[in-house]
Amino acid sequence: EPEVTQTPSHQVTQMGQEVILRCVPISNHLYFYWYRQILGQKVEFLVSFYNNEISEKSEIFDDQFSVERPDGSNFTLKIRSTKLEDSAMYFCASSELEKIQETQYFGPGTRLLVL
Amino acid sequence: GQQLNQSPQSMFIQEGEDVSMNCTSSSIFNTWLWYKQDPGEGPVLLIALYKAGELTSNGRLTAQFGITRKDSFLNISASIPSDVGIYFCAGQPNFGNEKLTFGTGTRLTIIP
Numbered sequence: 001e002p003e004v005t006q007t008p009s010h011q012v013t014q015m016g017q018e019v020i021l022r023c024v025p026i027s028n029h030l031y032f033y034w035y036r037q038i039l040g041q042k043v044e045f046l047v048s049f050y051n052n053e054i055s056e057k058s059e060i061f062d063d064q065f066s067v068e069r070p071d072g073s074n075f076t077l078k079i080r081s082t083k084l085e086d087s088a089m090y091f092c093a094s095s096e097l098e099k100i101q102e103t104q105y106f107g108p109g110t111r112l113l114v115l
Numbered sequence: 116g117q118q119l120n121q122s123p124q125s126m127f128i129q130e131g132e133d134v135s136m137n138c139t140s141s142s143i144f145n146t147w148l149w150y151k152q153d154p155g156e157g158p159v160l161l162i163a164l165y166k167a168g169e170l171t172s173n174g175r176l177t178a179q180f181g182i183t184r185k186d187s188f189l190n191i192s193a194s195i196p197s198d199v200g201i202y203f204c205a206g207q208p209n210f211g212n213e214k215l216t217f218g219t220g221t222r223l224t225i226i227p
Binding site: 004031033035042043044045048050055056058091093095097103104105106107108109111 | 148150152155156157158159160163203205212213214215216217218219220
């Protein structure tokens with residue numbers, strides 16, 4: 001069964017450093033998302049992406065964040081200058097088409113720790 | 116913003132017992148979903164609900180979309196050890212490609 005994959009599974013970085021989290025969505029999917037989950041808390045929406053542009057973003061997704069689809073298979077989340085509070089699990093998700101009953105499929109996540 | 120509150124926050128049950136949890140919202144959602152998250156993994160979709168009043172089953176799981184569109188419940192019958200995990204409800208304003216708003220989660224633990 002096709003699945004969303006994410007790399008790396010874990011990343012440790014120093015505060016102020018840039019990080020890039022990578023995702024390979026399911027191959028025929030057209031909508032891509034990033035969510036994050038701070039330890040012990042609920043999953044929160046960051047951004048959605050379609051047709052090479054951001055569809056929607058949350059208040060969390062400030063100027064320090066950016067997303068890109070650099071090629072036909074990868075979808076990346078960049079945090080330019082990490083802060084301690086960026087430590088969280090970051091999940092990528094994808095969905096197929098603009099249908100009424102379309103499901104978002106989640107990847108296994110990247111655990112980011114900012115020191 | 117929109118808030119989804121789940122109850123209970125945690126449950127400790129014995130294997131074989133039935134489980135019931137619910138989710139309430141401060142605003143209307145037209146799609147309700149229930150996800151399960153195992154430790155260190157991403158959420159996995161269990162059940163999706165698209166119509167107010169809808170009752171849907173997936174094996175031992177049953178979920179209902181509340182008539183007011185502001186609540187949903189999930190039941191698990193005859194719990195087994197692999198049911199352990201965190202259950203999240205999630206809502207979407209309309210349809211599948213909109214952002215998901217997740218609930219606060221219910222942690223299920225099965226006592227041996």
